[in-house]
Amino acid sequence: MAAPPSAILERVPSEPQAAGKVIVFENVSIAFEDKPVLNGISFCLPKGESKAIFGVAGSGKSTILKLALGLLKPDSGHIYVLGEDVTQMSEDALFEIRRKVGIVFQESALFDSLTVRENVAFRLLEEGDISDDEIEKRVREALSFVELENTVDKFPAELSGGMRRRVAIARAIITQPEVLLYDSPTGGLDPVTSTTIVQLIVKQRDVYKTSSLLVTHRLQDAFIMATHYFDRKANEMRPLPPGTRSEVPMAFLILRDGKVIFDGDAHELAQSKDEYIREYIS
Amino acid sequence: MELISPTEFAKETVQTVEDYSLLAGQSIANLFRHPRYFADMLQQADLIGVGSLPIVVLTGFFTGAVLALNSSTTLQRFGSLSLLGQLVSVGMVRELGPVLTGLMVAGRNSSGMASELGSMVVTEQIDAMRALGTDPAKKLITPRVVSTVFMLFFLTIISDLLGLFGGGAVARALLGMDWHQYWSTAWQALTFQDVFMGLVKPLLFGFIISTVGCYYGISARGGTQGVGRATTQAVVASSVFILLVDFFATKFLMAIFGYH
Ligand SMILES: Nc1ncnc2c1ncn2[C@@H]1O[C@H](COP(=O)(O)OP(=O)(O)O)[C@@H](O)[C@H]1O
Ligand SMILES: [Mg+2]
Numbered sequence: 001m002a003a004p005p006s007a008i009l010e011r012v013p014s015e016p017q018a019a020g021k022v023i024v025f026e027n028v029s030i031a032f033e034d035k036p037v038l039n040g041i042s043f044c045l046p047k048g049e050s051k052a053i054f055g056v057a058g059s060g061k062s063t064i065l066k067l068a069l070g071l072l073k074p075d076s077g078h079i080y081v082l083g084e085d086v087t088q089m090s091e092d093a094l095f096e097i098r099r100k101v102g103i104v105f106q107e108s109a110l111f112d113s114l115t116v117r118e119n120v121a122f123r124l125l126e127e128g129d130i131s132d133d134e135i136e137k138r139v140r141e142a143l144s145f146v147e148l149e150n151t152v153d154k155f156p157a158e159l160s161g162g163m164r165r166r167v168a169i170a171r172a173i174i175t176q177p178e179v180l181l182y183d184s185p186t187g188g189l190d191p192v193t194s195t196t197i198v199q200l201i202v203k204q205r206d207v208y209k210t211s212s213l214l215v216t217h218r219l220q221d222a223f224i225m226a227t228h229y230f231d232r233k234a235n236e237m238r239p240l241p242p243g244t245r246s247e248v249p250m251a252f253l254i255l256r257d258g259k260v261i262f263d264g265d266a267h268e269l270a271q272s273k274d275e276y277i278r279e280y281i282s
Numbered sequence: 283m284e285l286i287s288p289t290e291f292a293k294e295t296v297q298t299v300e301d302y303s304l305l306a307g308q309s310i311a312n313l314f315r316h317p318r319y320f321a322d323m324l325q326q327a328d329l330i331g332v333g334s335l336p337i338v339v340l341t342g343f344f345t346g347a348v349l350a351l352n353s354s355t356t357l358q359r360f361g362s363l364s365l366l367g368q369l370v371s372v373g374m375v376r377e378l379g380p381v382l383t384g385l386m387v388a389g390r391n392s393s394g395m396a397s398e399l400g401s402m403v404v405t406e407q408i409d410a411m412r413a414l415g416t417d418p419a420k421k422l423i424t425p426r427v428v429s430t431v432f433m434l435f436f437l438t439i440i441s442d443l444l445g446l447f448g449g450g451a452v453a454r455a456l457l458g459m460d461w462h463q464y465w466s467t468a469w470q471a472l473t474f475q476d477v478f479m480g481l482v483k484p485l486l487f488g489f490i491i492s493t494v495g496c497y498y499g500i501s502a503r504g505g506t507q508g509v510g511r512a513t514t515q516a517v518v519a520s521s522v523f524i525l526l527v528d529f530f531a532t533k534f535l536m537a538i539f540g541y542h
Contacts (some may be wrong), residue, residue: 071409091417098415106406107405109405110410126317177442
């Protein structure tokens with residue numbers, strides 16, 4: 001098992017440049033079985049921003065999210081999450097940070113031996129000291145956010161792929177995290193279901209103003225996010241009026257061969273002269 | 283399987299032993315750390331104990347029966363068939379009960395644990411658990427180890443008793459022996475040392491079954507194929523490990539008790 005070393009001498013104080021940034025990657029490299037996957041990448045996610053990460057399959061997108069949660073340790077470099085260096089922390093210390101970071105895994109990763117209710121409430125149940133009524137209330141709230149209240153007693157195997165993705169979102173947001181990490185939330189879904197998921201992500205972003213990292217291989221998902229806002233009265237996603245920008249700004253990051261080859265907003269992306277990027281966005 | 287160089291193989295073996303020892307040590311250390319998962323322990327105890335009962339009952343009974351059947355010809359040749367009870371009881375309690383129960387439960391539960399945890403690894407459920415602030419070693423591994431050790435102890439006792447019973451059934455039905463005589467020699471033959479030896483073994487075997495099963499599960503890689511591989515490896519490794527440890531534990535306990 002990839003257990004991190006437990007004898008960490010002391011916590012490294014957070015770097016000053018980490019202020020106002022929820023996630024900072026500094027020169028991070030990681031290799032699996034001598035195959036380099038990330039090769040000295042640096043980027044940051046400012047507070048209140050959404051950043052979409054692109055790259056071909058196997059370019060290390062999921063690895064970035066796992067590194068940010070301390071599920072993997074980089075071979076070199078530093079990663080600051082909410083001001084703390086997660087590369088230097090013990091697993092126990094990481095649990096504190098992870099309370100403030102929600103993640104939606106690529107294939108949902110719901111616990112298939114537990115019901116939807118137990119899945120969504122997992123974190124609350126594990127923390128223990130919360131009353132059953134309070135847990136039930138918060139489970140209902142989270143499930144109603146993703147419009148799936150009627151599935152509480154079902155098992156994940158009884159749900160469709162899109163519903164599982166929505167339950168995973170409910171599970172991630174139940175503790176109102178400050179940062180959300182989405183790993184290919186629309187991967188493997190049909191276009192209609194994909195739009196539902198994107199709408200939920202936009203809703204989460206605009207209702208709670210959460211910062212997020214979003215891994216995707218569909219550029220159009222990120223463009224929808226950049227050009228739409230969530231209308232709470234109408235309870236649906238609407239295009240932003242021309243010339244205005246989303247309250248939670250959207251940035252793009254493109255990975256290639258273990259390096260960041262682009263990091264900027266939609267406007268800069270459209271202006272890029274890089275051939276690979278031009279091909280990617282066309 | 284691809285060919286690998288001897289040094290690579292040695293390195294991998296050392297790594298495996300190291301990782302396994304770490305997991306085995308942690309599974310015990312976690313008993314003294316919070317949180318402890320009693321509900322999960324009960325659930326596992328039910329799965330391992332109650333679930334394995336039918337096969338343990340069957341193996342116990344027929345092992346005792348066949349042991350009596352095989353020994354009877356030899357004993358008859360020396361005209362000492364009356365020793366049958368003694369032979370079955372010592373054989374069952376000291377050796378066959380613990381080992382066969384261990385092997386049966388290894389086949390059933392070591393594989394079960396490897397495939398369950400392995401599937402959780404490849405579907406990122408283990409990562410999700412860590413991301414949700416729960417230590418899989420505490421929630422998944424320690425309850426399995428505790429329940430297996432605990433339940434295997436009782437399953438072995440049941441298997442021993444059924445073995446004696448199976449031997450008795452053969453003695454009476456096929457060899458025409460006196461039921462009462464069989465039982466009294468069977469009981470009287472058992473010394474404290476025999477019983478002690480027979481009850482220490484399931485504790486060791488239970489630990490082996492669960493830690494090996496969990497180890498192969500948690501280190502599964504490479505999709506569903508990897509899970510299949512982990513499952514097979516868990517059964518093979520835990521069975522071989524049981525037989526090895528059985529030999530050394532017997533040797534060690536005999537030395538302690540001063541057998542010659
Ligand atoms: N735990 C692991 N062990 C070995 N190799 C891994 C592991 N995780 C990821 N990889 C490898 O790292 C590369 C990047 O993986 P990943 O981050 O999942 O890519 P993606 O961009 O498709 O999400 C892949 O080649 C994958 O095979
Ligand atoms: Mg991925």
